[in-house]
Amino acid sequence: MAWETVVGLEVHLQLLTRSKMFCGCSAAYGDPPNRNVCPVCLGLPGALPTPNAHAVRLAVRAALALGCAVHPRSVFARKNYFYPDLPKGYQISQFEEPLATGGALDIVSPERGAVRVGITRLHIEEDAGKSFHDRVPGMTAVDFNRSGVPLIEIVSEPDLRSPAEARAYLTALKQVMRYVEVSDCNMEEGSLRVDANLSVHRPGTPFGTRTEVKNMNSFSGVERALTFEQGRQIAAIEAGGTIEQRTMTFHAPTGEVRPMRSKEQSHDYRYFPEPDLPPLVLLPSWVDEIRAELPELPEDKRQRFVRTWRISSTEAAVVTASAAVADHFEAFVKAVGAEQGKDVWNWEANDVLTHSPDGESIPASLSPARMAELFALVKDGTVSRQASRKVLAEMLAHEGSPAAIAARLGVVQERDEGQLAAWVTDALAAHPAEVARYRAGETKLMGFLVGQVMKRSGGKADPKAAGAALGKALAG
Amino acid sequence: MTDARAAARAAAGRISDAERRGTAAFLAWSEGALLEQAEALVRSGATGDLAGEVVAVKDVIADRQFPTTCGSRILEGYHSPFEATVVRRLREAGALIAGKTNCDEFAMGSSTEHSAYGPSRNPVDPTRVPGGSSGGSAAAVASGAVDMALGTETGGSVRQPAAFCGIVGIKPTYGRVSRYGLVAFGSSLDQVAPFGKDVRSAARLLAAISGRDDLDATTLDRVPLSADALAGPDAAPRSLRGSVIGVPREYFPDGLAPGVRAACETAVATLRGLGAEIRDVSLPHSRYAIPTYYIVAPAEASSNLARYDGVRYGPRLADHPADVRELYRVTRGRGFGPEVRRRILLGTYVLSAGYYDAYYRQAQRARALIRRDFADAFASGVDALFTPTTPTTAFKFGEHLADPIAMYLSDVFVCTANLAGVPALSLPIGRSEGLPVGGQLIGAMEAEATIIRIALALEAATDARAEVR
Secondary structure, X not given: OOOEEEEEEEEEEEOOOOEOOOOOOEOOOOOOOOOOOOOOOOOOOOOOOOOOHHHHHHXXXXXXXXXXXXXXXXXXXXXXXXOOOOOOOEEEEEOOOOOEEEEEEEEEEOOOEEEEEEEEEEEEEEXXXXXXXXXXXXXXXXXOOOOOOEEEEEEEOOOEOOHHHHHHHHHHHHHHHHHOOOOOOOOOOOOEEEEEEEEXXXXXXXXXXXXXXXXXXXXXXXXXXXXXXXXXXXXXXXXXXXXXXXXXXXXXXXXXXXXXXXXXXXXXXXXEEOOOOOOXXXXXXXXXXXXXXXXXXXXXXHHHHHHHHOOOHHHHHHOOXXXXXHHHHHHHHHHHOHHHHHHHHHHHHHHHHHHOOOOOOOOHHHOHHHHHHHXXXXXXXXXXXXXXXXXHHHHHHOOOOHHHHHHXXXXXXXXXXXXXXXXXXXXHHHOHHHHHHHHOOOHHHHHHHHHHHHHHHOOOEOHHHHHHHXXXXXXX | OOOHHHHHHHHXXXXXXXXXXXXXXXXXXXXXXXXXXXXXXXXXXXXXXXXXXXXXXXXXXXXXXXXXXXXXXXXXXXXXXXXXXHHHHHHHOOOEXXXXXXXXXXXXXXXXXXOOOOXXXXXXXXXXXXXXXXXXXXXXXXXXXXXXXXXXXXXXXXXXXXXXXXXXXXXXXXXXXXXXXXXXXXXXXXXXEEXXXXXXXXXHHHHHHEOOOOOOOOOOOOOOOOHHHHHOOOOOOOOOOOOEEEEEHHHOOOOOOHHHHHHHHHHHHHHHHOOOEEEEEOOHXXXXXXHHHHHHHHHHHHHXXXXXOOOOOOOOOOOOOOOHHHHHHHHHHHHOOHHHHHHHHHHHHHHOOOXXXXXXXXXXHHHHHHHHXXXXXXHOOOOEEEEEOOOOOOOEOOOOOOOHHHHHHOOOOOHHHHHXXXXXXXXXXXXXXXXXXXXXXXXXXXXXXXXXXXXXXXXXOOOOOOEOO
């Protein structure tokens, strides 16, 4: 009987606020060390936290986007542990009464197709500072710029069944969080961090003992780490061993997962309600207001695009990669006519997105209006589809209407039938052998002949018209 | 405004005299600083409710002029880069800050014997403790050096020393006064609390520091109390007719010192004589106050004091620690005194996995019952409760040092108000064998004005220096 892998993820996201969770310091990333600090985020004696309302708003928005129940009353709690970059000796988090519980995220599993992954809870917390063990020889340097930056932690149910599914979950979560502008989800800058719990068992039997895997710094790293850990656990059990519940760390250069040193694990965090902050009480009307402001979420958008623009769900996924792409696509379709959905999708996926630096944003020079103009030039035969790509490349760097650019590039198609006939005659005369083979039944040579006409026209002939003229001439 | 410069000079002379007599009320003070503040005040022409008043400040409250050591070795020489909201409000009201007063380390203690810098003496009897933890502030007022001082309360740390030194101390409603800049001990209990040589002085000081603060999320959303309304020239009522004063029987146990009992009986008779109705009431859960307090306060303290780790400030007591664990061990092992270490251990224990439900959660339930007792008493028509402040008068140095429980029990009547969050004050009601006895008035949530009004009447009708019979 096969092994089944069970994965649950704990994701920390840094909220897109200007200031920190409990003080007015800038939450900016990348400033010189210890620039953005004050008595509160340094934990100086006598300083007290005051909650950042915008951070709470973003956390509520994230919870609503995941379909969670947002609790009218939640409670901040202290998570106590000693570490040099934790200035108060505790982190303000939420524990017994989190902001939100019970949501779901729909993902597309590479193995199982559409899967709904449960969200156990979502809570607000503050970040710790950052320790550098390599800056000063023999010493540890600490930067408190990150101390107190607002985070949400999103804990999934153990609903994932493979490392690839874990990655698909992260991709979907990132997409939703970017849609609702809660976090930029940048793993390199640490604005998205993942801890994974993984166990293996035989289907139909209780879950196995889980290990927690930390220190993964990319989505592919998560998949690699979990693949390693899954293999390690299966091998251990098959060799007659057992799995010990412990914390593991991923070593990216080798792809290995190793146990953390024992003194770094099994903290007793001694959680208790944070006495410096009253319970977080949210008015239902305030939550409703945030709910009403939520943008259309990626899954809803995909379904609507399938219905409205007559494209497949796979195609819809491509043009809903980000809200910016989806908005661009939709404005483009609307500008040229709803019946052109499929064609516009082709342009968006194969032409426009080719020039996106990240697959999520689109250069301003390829605005929907400008793209619609170019599209129209192809549709009315002014420019060939092939030549439109040259025009598009030129549009990236130059202003002016696509029509003017096409004219400047000399790719406006020749519509004079006499001229076309002359190119056809010329092409046929130059290639008697091919003409003979064509007439003998080798019809695939038509492409070659059309190419010859196009060559003679310097790209100005309409390939369709050239084909028709050739056909007529060869039949004659 | 009295001439601030003259006031400053006179205060400096009195502080200097008291310190020379060995009161040891102050950890840091300076005549120069006082005179500078007076100059600045006169120059600015500012007026305020406390213009020219000299105020001493307990050393657990951050200010920029003097170090903030909390009576601890671990913060020796620490200068706060910011000042507490209460200090800012005092300055805005025109007060002159005399200096920082001694206290038990991190406000943990009832005698100032747990200060790393040595104890303060009770000005009434220098062989006895001034009480604590705000004993330095109490001694500063009782010695006559200043008329007003800020202390802090977590479990009676102002009312108990006020009683021992024969002055007035008011513990405000939790949230009435900002804690921003008060170095935390038990955050859900801590309040900055004023001392005064009389009820009016303490009430004026309370008014000046009260009111909502955006920097403390636990402050009540209320405008500051008005000094005139609380304790204006005509605030002392001649009659208490219509007032109902409850006397909770649990606060008069068999072990109560006879002199304290006698003084309280006299005070109750005085209140009755003023026209108040005296009613026997019960606060049945008050007997759980000490155990509840000694779970809640140490639990919060164990977390609040985690930041003193030798990493960012305070002396590096380990010169070359082998690793960070050793840095923590040496810094905290040497930097904290025995009482603070005891409470950190206690607090860590009650929050630990497997013990949380039995201790911390249970204590929260007991606290809710204690709070409800008070709410029920006030809902039944009682305006204020009258009790002894302490079971005995001031004890001698060393008397309770070997027995922490005996020391804790000196706060048995005062820590309930901290657990319940209600306002309470202590005022002198007579002397027993020459030592002051304090009477406590406890009010409903936010009813500071009520207990201050009753205290003004009782004060006016009492000879606090008279020996009780």
